[in-house]
Amino acid sequence: MADGKTLLSGRNLSKQFKGLLAVSGVDIDIRRGEIVGLIGPNGAGKSTTFNLLSGFLAPTTGTLTIAGADMTGASPERISQQGLVRTFQHGSYLPTMTVRDNVLIGALGGTRNGRVARGEQERVIAQAIALFGLSDHANAVAKNLPHGLQRLLSMAIAFAARPQLICYDEPLTGLNQTEVAETLKVYRRLKSEHGMSMLLVEHNMRAVMAICDRIYVLHHGEIIFTGTPDEVKTSDAVLKAYLGEAHDL
Numbered sequence: 476m477a478d479g480k481t482l483l484s485g486r487n488l489s490k491q492f493k494g495l496l497a498v499s500g501v502d503i504d505i506r507r508g509e510i511v512g513l514i515g516p517n518g519a520g521k522s523t524t525f526n527l528l529s530g531f532l533a534p535t536t537g538t539l540t541i542a543g544a545d546m547t548g549a550s551p552e553r554i555s556q557q558g559l560v561r562t563f564q565h566g567s568y569l570p571t572m573t574v575r576d577n578v579l580i581g582a583l584g585g586t587r588n589g590r591v592a593r594g595e596q597e598r599v600i601a602q603a604i605a606l607f608g609l610s611d612h613a614n615a616v617a618k619n620l621p622h623g624l625q626r627l628l629s630m631a632i633a634f635a636a637r638p639q640l641i642c643y644d645e646p647l648t649g650l651n652q653t654e655v656a657e658t659l660k661v662y663r664r665l666k667s668e669h670g671m672s673m674l675l676v677e678h679n680m681r682a683v684m685a686i687c688d689r690i691y692v693l694h695h696g697e698i699i700f701t702g703t704p705d706e707v708k709t710s711d712a713v714l715k716a717y718l719g720e721a722h723d724l
């Protein structure tokens with residue numbers, strides 16, 4: 476899928492940890508403006524794949540191309556310069572700083588990488604804070620926020636860097652139903668108003684099915700299925716992979 480619409484392309488990506496082949500021969504594409512899900516049972520290789528795409532692990536085999544440039548084996552910093560920003564499962568913010576200052580750090584990253592003009596920083600910060608529903612908490616210290624707002628703050632920081640692709644690592648963990656619904660609304664706006672691409676590693680199947688354009692299903696380190704949420708829900712291979720696991724496909 477090497478056309479102008481493809482933003483990220485991984486080919487034959489594998490990761491060997493000593494005796495264990497955690498990820499094997501993974502092909503993955505993310506198009507511009509697309510929301511892509513990466514799902515699979517526990518231990519399927521989701522985190523490992525996520526780390527391969529964001530430069531936190533170097534692949535044993537395979538290639539990674541982002542926005543037309545070869546990023547195989549590149550550092551996370553280099554990959555973020557190329558337009559891919561990620562969040563972390565346990566939060567990606569500085570606990571003792573205010574919401575606003577945390578978002579400023581995201582915007583400074585975007586400025587350093589040429590995506591946010593210096594004169595645009597204030598506007599980008601205000602926009603990120605408003606978009607993620609943090610306006611009433613701009614001066615709050617991050618560690619004092621409730622868990623749901625801390626999750627939103629991690630996402631606002633990533634947005635303020637103005638990447639082309641945001642990779643979210645289990646962003647909905649610990650959110651209540653209202654917070655999940657609000658977050659999905661923000662994702663739709665990021666896509667429709669800002670043309671952003673998103674990759675979502677997430678255990679909340681209902682949310683994944685509701686928001687993703689396309690889903691990759693990993694099992695034992697291999698992609699066993701790719702398709703729309705409806706196709707995934709009715710795939711025998713996927714249902715078999717999830718047998719014995721609590722799920723809500």
Ligand SMILES: Nc1ncnc2c1ncn2[C@@H]1O[C@H](COP(=O)(O)OP(=O)(O)OP(=O)(O)O)[C@@H](O)[C@H]1O
Pocket residue numbers: 492495497515516517518519520521522523524
């Ligand atoms: N740094 C590592 N060293 C050795 N083995 C690892 C390492 N990281 C992951 N693994 C192994 O690789 C396999 C895939 O793990 P990974 O964390 O990628 O799966 P996952 O799909 O994200 O799982 P979960 O849903 O439980 O988070 C597992 O067997 C895991 O134990």
